[in-house]
Amino acid sequence: MTLQEKDCQYLWHPYTQHKTSQTPIAISRGEGALLWDENNKEYIDAIASWWVNPFGHSNKFIADAIYKQLTTLEHVLFGGFTHEPAIKVAEKLMEILPKNQQKIFFSDNGSTAVEVAIKVALQYFFNKNEKRTTIIAFENAFHGDTFAAMAASGISFYTQAFQGMFIDVVRIPVPVKGQEDASFEALKKAIENNNCAGFIFEPLVQGATGMVMYEPEALAKLIEICKENNVLTIADEVMTGFGKTGKTFAMDYVDADPDMICLSKALTGGTIPMAITTFTQEVFDAFYDDDINKALFHGHTFTANPTGCLATLASIELLQTDEMQNNIQRINKRHLEFQKKIQNHPKVTTARTLGVIFAVEIKSDSEESYYGSMRTKLYNFFIENGVVLRPVGNIVYILPPYIMTDEQLQKVYKTIEEAIEMV
Numbered sequence: 001m002t003l004q005e006k007d008c009q010y011l012w013h014p015y016t017q018h019k020t021s022q023t024p025i026a027i028s029r030g031e032g033a034l035l036w037d038e039n040n041k042e043y044i045d046a047i048a049s050w051w052v053n054p055f056g057h058s059n060k061f062i063a064d065a066i067y068k069q070l071t072t073l074e075h076v077l078f079g080g081f082t083h084e085p086a087i088k089v090a091e092k093l094m095e096i097l098p099k100n101q102q103k104i105f106f107s108d109n110g111s112t113a114v115e116v117a118i119k120v121a122l123q124y125f126f127n128k129n130e131k132r133t134t135i136i137a138f139e140n141a142f143h144g145d146t147f148a149a150m151a152a153s154g155i156s157f158y159t160q161a162f163q164g165m166f167i168d169v170v171r172i173p174v175p176v177k178g179q180e181d182a183s184f185e186a187l188k189k190a191i192e193n194n195n196c197a198g199f200i201f202e203p204l205v206q207g208a209t210g211m212v213m214y215e216p217e218a219l220a221k222l223i224e225i226c227k228e229n230n231v232l233t234i235a236d237e238v239m240t241g242f243g244k245t246g247k248t249f250a251m252d253y254v255d256a257d258p259d260m261i262c263l264s265k266a267l268t269g270g271t272i273p274m275a276i277t278t279f280t281q282e283v284f285d286a287f288y289d290d291d292i293n294k295a296l297f298h299g300h301t302f303t304a305n306p307t308g309c310l311a312t313l314a315s316i317e318l319l320q321t322d323e324m325q326n327n328i329q330r331i332n333k334r335h336l337e338f339q340k341k342i343q344n345h346p347k348v349t350t351a352r353t354l355g356v357i358f359a360v361e362i363k364s365d366s367e368e369s370y371y372g373s374m375r376t377k378l379y380n381f382f383i384e385n386g387v388v389l390r391p392v393g394n395i396v397y398i399l400p401p402y403i404m405t406d407e408q409l410q411k412v413y414k415t416i417e418e419a420i421e422m423v
Helices: 003-010 060-070 084-096 110-127 147-152 156-162 180-193 216-228 281-285 306-319 322-342 373-384 406-422
Strands: 027-031 034-037 042-045 101-107 134-138 168-172 196-201 232-236 260-263 275-280 348-354 357-362 395-398
Touching: 042 406, 060 306, 084 101, 084 275, 084 306, 101 110, 101 281, 110 134, 110 147, 110 196, 110 232, 110 260, 110 275, 134 147, 134 180, 147 156, 168 180, 180 196, 180 216, 196 216, 216 232, 275 281, 306 322, 322 348, 322 357, 322 406, 357 406, 373 406, 395 406
Parallel strands: 134 168, 134 196, 196 232, 232 260
Antiparallel strands: 027 034, 034 042, 101 275, 260 275, 348 357, 357 395
């Protein structure tokens, strides 16, 4: 039996209707920006395998760090124990995060990083004997698939089976160009009319919505409104963190600091599942008490896994090299050149770029659903041509590994141009 045949016999894939979807492609190896399937067909991984792999597949520098740690201490429980790798990760993050961040909490993926932040926001006020039970989020947000993260997400087909089971969430418009004032007023109204504990947002780029982008000044104003009303702010940097937007964090563009930050995906360079939620000292202090019931009773079996910590340290070290920083700028330059070329195409509605993120919206005669016919046609075309891209409806985006060559980028651009003509 082939790997594909065995897969069909045993496995259940994410975001997949198995009755109608095509058989998953069996990948046998990867190197740099390339993947090869079991038949040795080559693919360019133009989305860094769901945004996690900025330094390329089978990165030897990270692999060596992981191997060395595995032969020293592969794991130890983090309840009542600690270890040097976790402390080194904390020290390194304190160097690069916004200066108001003082405490870090480990978990194991982006959704759980968000889950921790939302639970902390709600319990923060509970510990202070204040009744605040509502979270504010953007329309069409995506923050993950665990329950609080799902509740904060606004893509309905992901969550419609669970309506009526969620925490209270009120949504406000994303402050895209021309909608800033409406977003500000909606936030003020939400705070006025609800017992709001926190405001969670994807800073500057909404990933799963199709790389919708908005300006740092608008986000700074929203954070200012929250601070004026003692509403905690949560920056979900799971996608945007570690260089994607051109800076280490998207919040580095913003003249305001959040109370919490959620990190995952590129945190370990796509090697080991790990996530981190960071907090201000003020947030931590609301849980620091003689009353044990005010503690944060949340944990994960693999919290602060030492091997994942070494992958994190190696990934941050790679990110900070001149080579990677130059690569990020090089890819941004190529994206801007492609944007200029494609944005006036008669079949294109808009094109946009930030850092290594590029998105193009293709014109459609009807409203395209997330997994609609255009998306399926585009996805299949890309796969047939050896390029891994996952369109969001009629929006095609690129979020490549930083080590992708100009030649590989040009093939991705050319394939997108051909796809636009094809549809």
